[in-house]
Amino acid sequence: MVIQKQLINSQIKSPQVFLIDHENNNRGLIDTYEALQLAESLELDLVVVSEGKDAPIAKILNYGKLQYQKKKRQGQSARPTVKEVRLRPNIAVADYNLRIEQAIGWLSKGDSVKFAIRLRGRENQYREQAGELLERVANALSEVGKIQSLDKRSLTAQIIPA
Structure with missing residues (x-):
């Protein structure tokens, strides 16, 4: 089982992304630079949620909080x-x-x-x-x-x- 690290902020190399903003609204296909600017203005991170066919699907959220919740879920299911x-x-x-x-x-x-x-x-x-x-x-x-x-x-x- 290979754990794939999620791409965040400047690690995203794709020119465009399908963006889901911090309020879970679908913004559609947007330039990655523009999406990064929007995420920085909200003091949040741009995280690739899944790799799409045409462009990756990215979401604006707090990456540290996402990691914490994922770790917490793994701890609960493991015991x-x-x-x-x-x-x-x-x-x-x-x-x-x-x-x-x-x-x-x-x-x-x-x-x-x-x-x-x-x-x-x-x-x-x-x-x-x-x-x-x-x-x-x-x-x-x-x-x-x-x-x-x-x-x-x-x-x-x-x-x-x-």
Whole structure:
């Protein structure tokens, strides 16, 4: 993937550009020098947005602000999130279905989901049932996600989008 740096101000070598001004009005085909003068009078930059067939399409805007917003968007899209769902071994059917539906929604958005089963007191005697519940969760989500890790000892399952 090659990142192409946008041409700004005096870097634009084309004799004419299709100009979009700072208020998003289409000015049509204008000489590059004239467009540069207009951008300088507004204390903004002339930036090539895309290469057109006849002439490049340039826009008058604040280039520093554009770079900041682009960097901010890349940072937001780059980080995957992990949602955690804690269950008890004696969960009711309606609550179980609700948690599964939530997990399906998160997985379809691209987030990974971690299921953890917590045991208290006498519930520790029934670890096998908790392990079966964890397998049931993994099977229910096998269509929308794949199991990254399934640890029956710590009773956790990590599921990532398929």
